Amino acid sequence: MVKIFSLSVVLAPPSGSCTVLSNATDLSSFSFYQRGSVGEFMTFLSRTVAERTPQAEQLAAVIITDQEYPVRPAFSLLTKILDDFTAKVPQSSFSNPSAISFSEINGYIQRYQDPRQADTIMKVQQELDETKIVLHKTIESVLERGEKLDNLVERSTALSAQSKMFYKTAKKQNSCCVIM
Structure with a gap:
């Protein structure tokens, strides 16, 4: 589970x-x-990662996920968070972190639990996979239908041959008799 x-x-x-x-x-x-202890550890880990990672700007975004969460959606989510944060929070308020209000981050963590929401390429890939499955099923049913049509053609040919034989036999039988 991601x-x-x-x-x-x-x-x-x-x-x-x-x-x-x-x-x-x-x-x-x-x-x-x-x-409580897991939350404290995640805060500590976020600060440590930001301290040890060289960055061009003063802001860093840190995401902690399980191993199954895809990398591309995680990076796109981090970029989106930093863009929104810099747009909504003035740099002058960085000196007083307790006064900063960025409640949108709670919405991000809920909304992007599903990585397909964060990455449109993943979403399109999933839709393509679903379409491919439907196409495979359709092709299989068309092939089955083709086999059934071939079977019907063979039966029709056999029935036609039998009816011709029946007609010839009936004609021979009726030639000896006169119908009045």
Whole structure:
């Protein structure tokens, strides 16, 4: 089952420690007693990844998923989050992270649990796969229908030959008698 556990927008200055500006988690797959420590670990991991990854800008987006989540939708989701965050949150508010309100991140984590929503190429690929299955079934039924038609043609030919023989036999039988 593909799953996104955490999405974070992190302020990563060139020197110093990173600060999580906005964060959303989905810890429903963990037990109630594990959720607190798992959430803290994901926040720690997000900050550590942002600190150790060189970036051109001060902002970084971090996603934590299971192994089955595809890479391309994850990167497109991260790009979309950073674009929306920079458009809605002024850079002057980065100095006070508690005042930042970016509630859209919660919608992203819910909406993009299905990677086909994040990646239109995956969505089109799935539609193509479904269409291919339908076409294969249609071709199989056409071939079966063709075999049935061939069978009907053979039966029709045999029936035609039998009716000709019946006609000839009936004609011979009737030639000896006179119908009044």
